[in-house]
């Protein structure tokens with residue numbers, strides 16, 4: 001049985017949830033991450049910013065197990081503690097970490113509903129034989145999780161498109177569905193890689209509202225990569241700045257914005 | 272109780288059929304299938320059995336290729352595993368034909384799972400080559416490998432005892448029709464159920480975006496191997512039915528050419544469609560029969576056409592596949608959906 005709500009964390013507000021410790025990642029000669037350390041806390045929104053190629057996505061990939069850093073550890077606390085660098089992605093999902101991707105990675109030929117139902121995969125219990133038979137446990141499970149998924153559909157205001165194949169949807173809606181799929185996992189920690197990139201102002205505003213909703217109303221911790229400084233300043237509790245794979249600043253949004261190292265990193269990019 | 276009402280609503284919402292028209296259509300199909308053997312002669316009954324068995328094998332292959340996105344050139348070999356397992360179990364151990372059929376499904380599932388393991392590392396063309404190796408290894412085992420050839424008879428065809436039920440011989444075209452129909456109906460129901468629940472969704476997710484599937488908690492290795500196993504179980508069923516229906520098994524039926532024929536079936540019928548697998552099986556079984564009849568009736572007027580038929584047949588096969596790939600890559604299933612859409616709006620369609 002799935003507990004109610006969208007938050008899968010067992011921690012209390014403000015407890016240490018994620019510890020990235022001295023992570024080093026390189027591809028051939030390129031250092032994507034250089035001795036990066038950071039903390040994330042239950043119930044907070046942590047923004048990761050930095051110029052193009054700074055290593056933001058690489059860091060998220062390390063957390064979700066797609067990349068394995070050459071050195072360092074990533075500890076995730078949720079009752080028990082696990083080192084994520086030693087786990088495959090599907091095991092990390094089981095711990096309650098869900099994410100979206102910079103370039104939407106939805107199941108394009110599946111409907112919105114099925115994309116979200118797949119998000120519940122780790123919580124579902126039925127096996128292949130029960131699924132083949134359907135009647136009985138499988139059907140009950142489908143109904144139970146359908147209810148959970150419908151809550152998310154309501155939250156994200158995508159009722160009208162629930163039966164549409166995702167590939168046929170507009171870009172902004174796809175971004176929203178991808179958030180929905182991650183939420184369906186009932187994440188303890190939600191990783192969002194540029195959830196507002198490529199959106200118009202109105203879509204951005206909607207997305208910001210959804211993210212705040214998920215964080216404030218449901219208490220889900222979020223690590224967010226975003227280029228739009230306005231958005232970052234508005235919604236994040238703390239900001240970490242990466243440049244050329246290294247952490248160059250960390251702190252409250254206003255502090256970070258005033259940091260000379262950050263300003264020069266961004267100016268360097270514009271030049 | 273409020274939640275009770277919700278419950279039935281979602282349950283109804285998840286049903287496969289919603290409108291009366293859909294129920295009527297299903298009833299018509301069932302009625303036609305039940306009435307068919309009483310109206311058909313032996314020729315048509317033979318074709319129906321062939322189509323039914325091919326459809327089961329095609330659904331099996333489609334689960335792997337169309338739904339999970341894992342290409343396989345080993346279909347012929349997996350059919351062989353089903354056929355020979357059923358044959359050997361019944362012939363050597365005296366296990367009743369229906370029991371050996373069930374066991375053959377399990378054996379083929381196991382063999383399929385083993386040969387599916389490279390799928391963790393290999394995709395696309397590389398996986399195609401790995402499954403081609405499976406095809407060749409299994410064929411070699413059946414034909415050459417001493418401990419196995421003692422059972423299979425190697426290149427010699429293998430005779431299987433006639434299936435009987437309560438003293439009635441079952442492998443007449445009429446009687447076996449019911450066996451085929453029952454197995455096909457079961458296969459369809461199981462496959463449709465699979466793809467509206469957890470496991471099938473994971474299969475389709477792997478096809479559409481395997482990295483995202485893994486990040487959402489789908490264990491790729493486990494589910495790819497599972498897809499091979501489930502697919503092979505149905506393919507094994509088709510193989511076992513072939514053995515008991517024909518009571519003779521010869522390896523020529525299970526070569527690479529068979530693998531390719533089945534791939535053509537699901538491409539023409541519709542990748543990732545259960546009903547499409549049936550259309551494809553029917554099409555690929557009927558096409559040669561039609562060409563043969565055509566040749567025979569033209570035999571009087573066009574001299575030497577009879578000798579040309581096999582070549583013509585190959586040519587037409589190829590042509591049809593190309594035409595489908597170009598004009599309707601989603602196969603007959605899609606064409607049928609278009610027809611239904613047309614009539615749903617009729618007479619206001621344009």
Ligand SMILES: Nc1ncnc2c1ncn2[C@@H]1O[C@H](COP(=O)(O)OP(=O)(O)OP(=O)(O)O)[C@@H](O)[C@H]1O
Pocket residue numbers: 027030031032050051052053054055056057058059102
């Ligand atoms: N799979 C990979 N193979 C080789 N190099 C990679 C790979 N992934 C990332 N890199 C390199 O690591 C560096 C950091 O890339 P990353 O995608 O993490 O940057 P980013 O901060 O997300 O940038 P953007 O804002 O453009 O998304 C870049 O130099 C990139 O080329």
Ligand SMILES: [Mg+2]
Pocket residue numbers: 056057058102
């Ligand atoms: Mg990035």
